[in-house]
Amino acid sequence: MIKILLHTVLRGLSRQKVYSLINILGLATGVTCTLLILIWIEFETSYDTFHQDVKQIYSVYENQKYADGDIFSVYSTPSPLAETLKKDIPEIENATRIVSSWGQLTVNVGGRNFIEKGGKIVDADFFKIFSFEKIYGDTTNCFLNPNSIVLSQKIANKYFGDINPVGKTVVINSKYKFEVSAVLENARENSSITYDFLLPFNFFQEFWDYDLKDWEANTFHTFVKLRKNANRNDVRKKISKIISKHVLNSNVELDMQAFGDYHLYSINKGSAGPIWYVRLFFIVAIVILLIACFNYMNLATARSERRSKEVAIRKVVGAQRRGLVGLFLGESLFFTIIALGISIVLVELLLPEFGDMINRHLELNPGNYKFFFATIIVVLLTGIVSGSYPAAYLSSFAPIQIIRGFSRHDSALVRKILVVIQFTMSVALFISTGIIYQQLAFLKRSDIGYNKDNIVYVELGGNFNNNYEQLKNEWIKIPGVNWVTAANQMPVNFANSTWDVNWSGKLKEAGDILFQLSFVDFDFIETFEMNVIQGRTFSKQYGADTLQFIINESAASKMNMENSIGEKLTIWGKKGHIIGVVKDFNFNSLKVGVDPLIIMRNPAAFKYVGIRIGKDRQPVIINKIRKSWNKILPEIPFTYRRLSDDFDYFYQAESRMSKLFLSFTLVAFIISCLGLFGLASFITERKAREVAMRKVFGANMDQVFHLLLKDFLKWMLFAIAAAWTMAYFVMEWWLNGFAYRIHIGIGIFLISAMLTFLIAFLTIYKLISSLSGIAPANMLKYE
Amino acid sequence: MIKTNNLVKVFRTDEVETTALNNVNLEINNGEFVAIMGPSGCGKSTLLNIIGLLDNPSQGELHFNGYQVEKYTERQRTNLRKENIGFVFQSFNLIDELTVFENVELPLLYLKVSSSERKKRVNEALERMNIAHRAKHFPQQLSGGQQQRVAIARAVISKPNLILADEPTGNLDSGNGEEVMNLLSQLNEEGTTIVMVTHSPSDADRSHRIIQLFDGHVVTENMRQKL
Numbered sequence A: 001m002i003k004i005l006l007h008t009v010l011r012g013l014s015r016q017k018v019y020s021l022i023n024i025l026g027l028a029t030g031v032t033c034t035l036l037i038l039i040w041i042e043f044e045t046s047y048d049t050f051h052q053d054v055k056q057i058y059s060v061y062e063n064q065k066y067a068d069g070d071i072f073s074v075y076s077t078p079s080p081l082a083e084t085l086k087k088d089i090p091e092i093e094n095a096t097r098i099v100s101s102w103g104q105l106t107v108n109v110g111g112r113n114f115i116e117k118g119g120k121i122v123d124a125d126f127f128k129i130f131s132f133e134k135i136y137g138d139t140t141n142c143f144l145n146p147n148s149i150v151l152s153q154k155i156a157n158k159y160f161g162d163i164n165p166v167g168k169t170v171v172i173n174s175k176y177k178f179e180v181s182a183v184l185e186n187a188r189e190n191s192s193i194t195y196d197f198l199l200p201f202n203f204f205q206e207f208w209d210y211d212l213k214d215w216e217a218n219t220f221h222t223f224v225k226l227r228k229n230a231n232r233n234d235v236r237k238k239i240s241k242i243i244s245k246h247v248l249n250s251n252v253e254l255d256m257q258a259f260g261d262y263h264l265y266s267i268n269k270g271s272a273g274p275i276w277y278v279r280l281f282f283i284v285a286i287v288i289l290l291i292a293c294f295n296y297m298n299l300a301t302a303r304s305e306r307r308s309k310e311v312a313i314r315k316v317v318g319a320q321r322r323g324l325v326g327l328f329l330g331e332s333l334f335f336t337i338i339a340l341g342i343s344i345v346l347v348e349l350l351l352p353e354f355g356d357m358i359n360r361h362l363e364l365n366p367g368n369y370k371f372f373f374a375t376i377i378v379v380l381l382t383g384i385v386s387g388s389y390p391a392a393y394l395s396s397f398a399p400i401q402i403i404r405g406f407s408r409h410d411s412a413l414v415r416k417i418l419v420v421i422q423f424t425m426s427v428a429l430f431i432s433t434g435i436i437y438q439q440l441a442f443l444k445r446s447d448i449g450y451n452k453d454n455i456v457y458v459e460l461g462g463n464f465n466n467n468y469e470q471l472k473n474e475w476i477k478i479p480g481v482n483w484v485t486a487a488n489q490m491p492v493n494f495a496n497s498t499w500d501v502n503w504s505g506k507l508k509e510a511g512d513i514l515f516q517l518s519f520v521d522f523d524f525i526e527t528f529e530m531n532v533i534q535g536r537t538f539s540k541q542y543g544a545d546t547l548q549f550i551i552n553e554s555a556a557s558k559m560n561m562e563n564s565i566g567e568k569l570t571i572w573g574k575k576g577h578i579i580g581v582v583k584d585f586n587f588n589s590l591k592v593g594v595d596p597l598i599i600m601r602n603p604a605a606f607k608y609v610g611i612r613i614g615k616d617r618q619p620v621i622i623n624k625i626r627k628s629w630n631k632i633l634p635e636i637p638f639t640y641r642r643l644s645d646d647f648d649y650f651y652q653a654e655s656r657m658s659k660l661f662l663s664f665t666l667v668a669f670i671i672s673c674l675g676l677f678g679l680a681s682f683i684t685e686r687k688a689r690e691v692a693m694r695k696v697f698g699a700n701m702d703q704v705f706h707l708l709l710k711d712f713l714k715w716m717l718f719a720i721a722a723a724w725t726m727a728y729f730v731m732e733w734w735l736n737g738f739a740y741r742i743h744i745g746i747g748i749f750l751i752s753a754m755l756t757f758l759i760a761f762l763t764i765y766k767l768i769s770s771l772s773g774i775a776p777a778n779m780l781k782y783e
Numbered sequence B: 001m002i003k004t005n006n007l008v009k010v011f012r013t014d015e016v017e018t019t020a021l022n023n024v025n026l027e028i029n030n031g032e033f034v035a036i037m038g039p040s041g042c043g044k045s046t047l048l049n050i051i052g053l054l055d056n057p058s059q060g061e062l063h064f065n066g067y068q069v070e071k072y073t074e075r076q077r078t079n080l081r082k083e084n085i086g087f088v089f090q091s092f093n094l095i096d097e098l099t100v101f102e103n104v105e106l107p108l109l110y111l112k113v114s115s116s117e118r119k120k121r122v123n124e125a126l127e128r129m130n131i132a133h134r135a136k137h138f139p140q141q142l143s144g145g146q147q148q149r150v151a152i153a154r155a156v157i158s159k160p161n162l163i164l165a166d167e168p169t170g171n172l173d174s175g176n177g178e179e180v181m182n183l184l185s186q187l188n189e190e191g192t193t194i195v196m197v198t199h200s201p202s203d204a205d206r207s208h209r210i211i212q213l214f215d216g217h218v219v220t221e222n223m224r225q226k227l
Helices: A002-015 A017-045 A081-088 A153-160 A201-208 A232-239 A242-246 A275-302 A304-316 A321-358 A369-395 A399-404 A412-445 A464-475 A553-558 A618-632 A643-650 A652-696 A701-735 A747-772 A776-782 B044-051 B074-084 B100-110 B115-128 B144-156 B174-189
Strands: A057-065 A071-074 A076-078 A092-100 A105-109 A112-116 A119-122 A134-137 A148-152 A169-172 A176-184 A197-199 A218-226 A252-258 A455-459 A481-487 A501-503 A515-519 A532-535 A548-552 A568-571 A574-582 A597-600 A608-613 B002-012 B017-028 B033-037 B059-064 B085-088 B162-166 B193-197 B209-214 B217-223
Touching: A002 A017, A002 A321, A002 B100, A017 A275, A017 A321, A017 A369, A017 A652, A057 A076, A057 A232, A081 A092, A081 A218, A081 A242, A105 A153, A112 A153, A119 A201, A134 A153, A148 A153, A153 A176, A176 A201, A197 A201, A232 A252, A242 A252, A275 A321, A275 A369, A275 A412, A275 A652, A304 A321, A304 A369, A304 A399, A304 B100, A321 A369, A321 A652, A412 A643, A412 A652, A412 A701, A412 A747, A455 A618, A455 A643, A464 A481, A464 A608, A464 A618, A481 A618, A548 A553, A548 A568, A553 A574, A553 A597, A568 A597, A608 A618, A643 A652, A652 A701, A652 A747, A701 A747, B002 B044, B017 B044, B017 B217, B033 B044, B033 B174, B044 B059, B044 B162, B044 B193, B074 B085, B085 B144, B100 B115, B100 B144, B115 B144, B144 B162, B144 B174, B162 B174, B174 B193
Parallel strands: A119 A197, A148 A176, A515 A597, A548 A574, B033 B193, B033 B209, B085 B162, B162 B193
Antiparallel strands: A057 A071, A057 A218, A057 A252, A076 A218, A092 A119, A092 A218, A105 A112, A105 A169, A134 A176, A148 A197, A169 A176, A455 A608, A481 A608, A501 A568, A532 A574, A548 A597, A568 A574, B002 B017, B002 B059, B209 B217
């Protein structure tokens, strides 16, 4: 029976080449998109699963509760937490702190200097919790020696070439000597924890002069490994109040997140994390697959006229309906399997491109059992869904009707509905893509309260202030350099906050309010072209000006001050006055609003130098900046960044999403057009006689053309109306996630309608015109 | 073998009701060759389809091999049909995508006959119909006469005891028609009951009995001398 099925299908394929091609291409496109998305989803969900004990590993985080009822969750925890947890909670077997090396380090290896930013400082338990593969050396006791360093393979190769470097020496910032005790594999693509090298904590204390006993400063990620069979919820309860045991009136409760969830799930309530994109694109995959399945249904049932005779004969000679359903399902599965073959080739070809688009290195790995099963499920589902309606419909033919000659079964309505759904989904995707692009453009060009363009900045290590003064003096002389300033952070990544702020008139019941803090130099406000709306900026006229504060509008309003100039402010016990109010500017993504901010001058905290340069001849200016740097700091390579690039980084996820959406919209449209073409050819076939009759009785070609076109356009209109409604509500919901958003305009909707009509018209034009040009005698004779 | 009691068939559309068969009573015995004749639209094909279990009567009884079958479900009718009845149509009704061999083999597949047995029987049937040399051809590659011989091979392959033929020579020239009628007569001589709808008096002459229909009624039944 299967042999016969194969024969029938293969012969059908070769006889109706266009039909088969449309069908297979439609399915192949749908399956390709789905497989690409599944490979990506598989990658995203595989994050950190390579650690042997991933199910026992948890990331400890803080829930900070604020006056307005907000809970702010952060991974940053105090230094003594890891050790305390390990000591106090019997279920916790290991605990480690992890922190990135602050800023860049200069590593000297055999007289050569390397600037490194990818160092991590970790506790000895790091190696017991995580399972990064060892290549050379031993990690068991390596951090008992405070002068141990563990390198990644990449860095080991960079420093020492292809040899075993264990025992070799490296010098950090010309002062700290370390001996290589082990080399680990490079952090994998799907690892949340990345490292170029690992250093022990005593270095941290010494180098940055950090008080590792301080319970009030949140700096470190804390990871724990529970003992086997430990109850996670028991541990959660036990750790919840630990901070308040060490910090008076603490507003912090601890909780833990399974390490397996670390990459995809956000710890902040109400924010979904990357899992949102995974889910969204899973839905997109299903939608595209459905569009492809509808295509198949459409084309398969359109062929019912031809197939009805076969069904009738099979029934007359003894086929049961069940057997026929099996036959048609088998057929659709067969088509899907051919499509899968094409898809695998397409996936292989498109994967690098797709990976670039989403900034991931993806590989097709047929040995991956998850992917293998997913593919089988996709094929089965596609085959069954595509074949379901044709099978139910075709197998329902009563042989007597066909033999009697009443073979005109009307499945036209169902087919029209299928095409309408296809177009609804495609148009909705189109509108959504348009709106996403508009929102991104809006975010990029909207007034963020300062001028992010034409700013370059450099990170300065070593003796900052000494070097900074020299550099500033040199740079400011360069024609085209307008302003030079320093700060602890650039206004794209403010991540320094405190609730330890007091002001006169602060209400007790106001509770704690979280203020962002920024430490800046003179000329900061001027360099970034921020607007001072009250008072003044920091100025050398007032000496160091270190105990004065500039606040932003939001801070003024939180403090309930109408005229804040001259008001007293105490931060961390240091008293000062407010000297200026700056107009709110966005120092984070526009997805979130502006937090209250306090700016003070604190040279001890400076880390970056920001330079405003002229619009013209920027490469020349930057080259001059580089030359001065090389003169003053010859041993450190010059690297700089543009602030506007960092700004774009905020919207990278959205930008990627919009590119993906655009691609999938194109795919959806292509498949839908195939479906429309199928429907049109079917209707053309059916209407041939009607057209012939109309012509006999006097209709001219134009009238026939309009008659046929009107029918199609009516259905397209339905699709557009449905898509408009759907897209509007979904995109309203999406936009509501942004603190700053566009209002959806009618433009994109009108464009979508015009485009749809145009595409539909072009798809069916040829068919309809061939029909309206038909000689009636041919049709009538045939009938 | 077949007995009908007051068989009525009414076709209804939204506005029109047409009575195709009106109180038809007839009996066909094993081994008989019966021709059904009458003007176009008199209900000949409708009667044949009901006897062939392709259609249900609106009223009345239908007995087949002693069973009362007019209320049978689709499944029951299919089972009864595939084991007992072979069909020959005016327009041959072969499946275009299947070869001659596969077309003839089809009923055996649904009877779950083993592969080797199928091959043997199909080859025998094709030999008998004198088209074995065309086994690998597709229906469109054959002449009308050859197609009808394939259709007859298909009808007899399951060794049915009843063959229903609806104007089997209607689309054939006289030479091919003659050949087809010879085959049917031969099958009847071997014991197969044959019921044939025809317009052709000469084809009807081959039968034992002619049933004349007019406007859904049986008008006359003429017994004929067996040739």
